[in-house]
Every structure is written in C-alpha cells, then in structure tokens.
Amino acid sequence: MLWVMARRGSIFFVNLTLATSSYIRHFYSMREDMEEGSPEEFLAEFKEKHLGGWGIVQITAGTGLAVYAMWAVVLMPGFRKVPLRLQVPYLPASKKQVRNVMALLSGRQGNLVDMGSGDGRIVLEAHKHGFGPTVGYELNPWLVGLANFHAWRAGHYGKVSYRREDLWKVDLTECKNVTVFLAPSVLSLLQEKMEAELPDDALVVAGRFPFTEWTPCRIEGDGVDRAWAYNMQAQRLPAGSAVLPVPGELKSPV
Numbered sequence: 001m002l003w004v005m006a007r008r009g010s011i012f013f014v015n016l017t018l019a020t021s022s023y024i025r026h027f028y029s030m031r032e033d034m035e036e037g038s039p040e041e042f043l044a045e046f047k048e049k050h051l052g053g054w055g056i057v058q059i060t061a062g063t064g065l066a067v068y069a070m071w072a073v074v075l076m077p078g079f080r081k082v083p084l085r086l087q088v089p090y091l092p093a094s095k096k097q098v099r100n101v102m103a104l105l106s107g108r109q110g111n112l113v114d115m116g117s118g119d120g121r122i123v124l125e126a127h128k129h130g131f132g133p134t135v136g137y138e139l140n141p142w143l144v145g146l147a148n149f150h151a152w153r154a155g156h157y158g159k160v161s162y163r164r165e166d167l168w169k170v171d172l173t174e175c176k177n178v179t180v181f182l183a184p185s186v187l188s189l190l191q192e193k194m195e196a197e198l199p200d201d202a203l204v205v206a207g208r209f210p211f212t213e214w215t216p217c218r219i220e221g222d223g224v225d226r227a228w229a230y231n232m233q234a235q236r237l238p239a240g241s242a243v244l245p246v247p248g249e250l251k252s253p254v
Contacts, residue, residue, distance in 0.1 A: 090118055090119075090140070090143060091118075091181075092118055092119055092121065093118070093121055093122060093181055093207060094224075094225060096221060096225040097181075097207050097208070097221070097224075097225050097227065098121060098122060098125050100207070100220040100221035100225055100226065100227040101122060101125075101179055101205050101207055101220075101227050102125060102126070102129055103220045103227075104203075104205045104218055104220050104227055104228075104229040105126070105129070105131070105177060105179075105203070105205060105229075108131075108176070108177055108203060109130060109131065109176075110131065110132075110176035110177060111131065111132065111133050111134070111135070111174070111175060111176055111177065112126045112131040112132075112133075112134045112135070112175075112176070112177040112178070112179065113134075113135050113136075113137065113170070113172070113175045113177070113178050113179070114126075114134075114135070114136040114137070114178075114179045114180075115137055115167050115170070115178060115179070115180045115182065115190065116137070116138060116139075116167065116180065116181060116182050116186075117136025117137060117138045117143075117147060117162060118136075118138060118143055118147070118181070119143055119146045119147050119150060120136050120138075120143075120146070120147025120148070120150055120151060120160070120162055121150065122136070122179050122181070123135065123136040123147070123160050123161075123162065124147075124150060124151055124154060124156060124160055126177075126179075127156055127159060127160045128156075131177065133160075133161060134160050134161070135160075135161045135162075135163060136160070136161070136162045136163070137163055137165050137167055137170050138162060138163075138164060138165075139164060139165070139166060139167070140164075141164050144162045144163070144164045147162040148162055167186075167190065168193065171197070172193065172194060172197040172198050172202075173197050173198070173199070174199075175197075175198060175199075175202055176199070176201065176202055176203070177202070177203055177205070178194070178198065178202060178203070178204045178205070179204075179205045179206075179207070180204065180205070180206050180207070181206075181207040181208055182206075182209070183209065184209050184212070187206065187209060187210075187211055187212075188212070188213075191211050191213060191214065194232070195232075195235060195236065198232045199232065200232055200233035200236070201232070201233065202232040203229055203230065203231060203232070204229070204230040204232065205227055205228070205229050205230075206227065206228045206230070207226075207227045208224060208226075210228045211228070211230060214230045214235050215230075215234065215235070216228040216229055216230055217229055217230060217231045217234065
C-alpha cells in the first residue's frame with residue numbers, strides 16, 4: 001500500500017513539474033509576443049486566457065519549487081552543521097540599520113569584525129569609514145561569495161576580507177570593534193565568548209536584538225532599525241562602578 005502511494009506521489013510530482021515547465025515556456029512565449037506587439041495587445045490577449053484551477057496549481061507549484069531551490073542552494077549550506085537553536089536566517093541589514101551602526105562607531109578606529117556578516121554590507125561600510133582591517137565571518141559559502149561580489153562591484157575587493165569560519169572558533173582577543181546582527185538564542189552564548197576574549201577597550205554594536213544581560217552605553221535608532229553599543233570594560237565591572245568612556249562613546253549612559 002505504501003509503495004503504491006509513493007509511486008503515485010512520484011508520478012504526480014513528475015507530471016506537475018513537467019506541467020510547470022510547460023507553463024513557464026508558455027509564459028516566455030507570451031513575453032516574446034509582448035515585445036513584438038504593443039502592451040495593450042498583450043494585455044488584451046492575457047485577459048482572454050483563463051488559467052483555471054490547474055493553471056493556478058501550476059503557478060503555485062512552480063513558485064514553491066523556486067523558493068525551495070533558493071533555500072536548498074543558497075541558504076541551507078550554512079545550516080547543515082549548525083544546531084537548530086543556533087541557526088540564523090539571512091536577513092540583510094537595512095540602510096537605516098547600517099547608518100545606526102556607523103553612528104555608534106563614530107569617533108572610533110582600528111580593526112572591525114562582523115560576526116555573521118551575511119552579504120558583507122557592514123564590513124564594506126566600515127571600510128569606507130576608515131576602519132581597518134575589516135573582516136566578516138560567515139558560515140554560508142554562498143553569502144561569502146555574494147559579499148566578495150559586492151566588494152568587487154564597489155571597487156574595494158581585496159581591501160576587505162570575508163571568511164567562511166565558525167563564529168565560535170574566531171579569536172577575538174585583538175578585536176577593537178565588533179558588530180553582530182544575530183538572533184537572541186545566539187547572542188546569549190556569544191556574550192560569554194566576548195566577555196572571555198575581548199579587550200576592555202573593545203566596543204560591541206548589536207543590531208535588531210540587544211544583549212539582554214548587558215547595559216548599553218549608547219542606543220541609536222528606533223524599532224527594528226535600533227542598534228545598541230556596549231563598552232566591554234563596563235560589562236566586566238560590578239553594577240554601579242565608574243567606567244572611563246572609550247573613544248566614540250557618550251559620557252552619560254542612555
């Protein structure tokens with residue numbers, strides 16, 4: 001019984017795939033007709049065509065297959081060896097988020113490390129603001145390639161560095177500026193690593209989600225674009241202790 005159901009399911013999937021590809025070819029032939037004729041003629045022809053239930057199923061299946069292919073090829077490689085609670089979906093930083101991060105880093109200099117650098121935009125922007133060396137660590141090889149492409153397109157290829165490396169194996173002992181756009185489940189564990197390895201004069205900037213057990217020295221932006229800056233020396237001292245501000249920080253905490 002199970003074998004019969006599996007066989008029927010396989011036949012249905014094959015037929016659905018063939019139908020989807022047929023529909024896509026038909027769509028492109030319609031697009032070629034549109035290029036040859038006027039847009040008005042194309043719209044009139046399209047309105048006369050009725051997709052029907054099967055046509056809608058084809059479009060839905062084709063879209064689903066495309067989304068799955070994007071997940072399997074682009075996103076999945078970085079997740080295969082990562083525990084579920086440590087998996088962070090790729091979500092590029094917005095322009096406002098990048099501006100807020102750079103505002104919190106204003107007045108500082110030296111090296112910068114982006115933990116979970118994604119498509120590399122934070123690293124690239126930090127390089128443009130004079131930080132160096134700037135390094136992004138990302139486990140997904142496709143995103144590392146995308147980051148290098150963005151650097152090449154911006155004319156900074158070879159001036160910034162993107163490395164495919166496990167975040168937990170990165171040596172932070174010499175890092176002065178660290179940026180993170182990660183999920184809360186990861187931040188809680190990364191916090192321990194930073195407290196153990198970062199020097200006192202290091203500044204950590206978190207975007208989207210804060211370090212819940214740390215007290216920020218500055219906050220920039222609102223809502224999902226908000227970013228938090230943390231003085232590492234302050235995180236190691238007892239509550240209420242006086243802390244000397246590091247360059248780029250306000251003297252009064254927010």
